[in-house]
Amino acid sequence: MIREAGTIAGFTGAGISTESGVPDFRSADSPWMQNKPIPFQLFLRSAEARREAWRRKFTMDDLYRHAAPTRGHLGIAALVAAGKMPAVITQNIDNLHQASGLSDKQVIELHGNGTYATCLACGRRHELAEIRTRFEASGEPPTCEACGGIVKSATISFGQTMPEGRLRAALELALASDLFLVLGSSLVVYPAATLPSLAKENGARLVIINREPTPLDEHADIVIAGEIGPILSRIANDL
Structure with a gap:
């Protein structure tokens, strides 16, 4: 065929x-169940939610960073x-x-793609290595260096169009x-x-x-x- x-x-x-x-998303023992993506509207509303979203993001990245x-x-x-x-x-x-x-x-x-991030306001691409360095140093969710907008992993979250x-x-x-x-x-x-x-x-x-x-x-x-x-x-x- x-x-x-x-x-x-x-x-x-x-x-x-x-x-x-x-890891797949729906298995009972999947690490995604302990590090669930933050819903999009909550991510937009709350700096604390954005902070937690990035913490979970980097935790998951560490689990499969050597995937081929x-x-x-x-x-x-x-x-x-x-x-x-x-x-x-x-x-x-x-x-x-x-x-x-x-x-x-x-x-x-x-x-979407989880290997980089984008600004939700101007669309500028941001590399994760730089974002992680800034996040781990300050503990604050990243903002766009070009326009100050919210930066998010370039994936489609629950509730995002x-x-x-x-x-x-x-x-x-x-x-x-x-x-x-x-x-x-x-x-x-x-x-x-x-x-x-x-x-x-x-x-x-x-x-x-x-x-x-x-x-x-x-x-x-x-x-x-x-x-x-x-x-x-x-x-x-x-x-």
């Missing part, structure tokens, strides 16, 4: 990165290099698709595909989880590779319950 596909839309979730040591692309990420990169997949849509914020060799244009990050351009790009790829390939996503986070259904309704075949069942399994053409890395490695070797 992969070989015959003209345009593949890849869609990745946390399951593709767990092999790297990046998995066999799954490399398999995706091989599909892109082979011209099968124009870009990968991801719910992840770990930058591992880029680390596997993909350009920013080949990665549609629906939930998803960037329209990214969602539109993801939708366009889904509708252009004849194969929609889900890798390691529970398919319960919306609006991202609507994309496989829309692709399927538009005539694409739907393949889901995930360790646990998803709400769309009964609508998929193929469901594979297993580890993503070995499966994608075999697919990439067959190209």
Whole structure:
């Protein structure tokens, strides 16, 4: 099916990165449960909430700072290099698709990127190493050196609007595909989880590779319950 596909839309979730040591969000023992992201509106309202958000951010960063692309990420990169997949849509914020060799244009990050920060007022990019040095020295949440605005990790928090351009790009790829390939996503986070259904309704075949069942399994053409890395490695070797 992969070989015959003209345009593949890849869609990745946390399951593709767990092999790297990046924790998924919903497991009962996940460190995300002890360091939950601060809701966006609370982050805006409260300096104390921003201070706590940055503390939790750096705690989580320390847990997977040495994470490297998995066999799954490399398999995706091989599909892109082979011209099968124009870009990968991801719910992840770990930058591992880029680390596997993909350009920013080949990665549609629906939930942002946790490897840098931006000013919510002027959009200026801020590097985390500098922010951390300032934060640990002062204990105060960072503000933008250019305009004084609130600085936040470049991720989409609960309650924060998803960037329209990214969602539109993801939708366009889904509708252009004849194969929609889900890798390691529970398919319960919306609006991202609507994309496989829309692709399927538009005539694409739907393949889901995930360790646990998803709400769309009964609508998929193929469901594979297993580890993503070995499966994608075999697919990439067959190209």
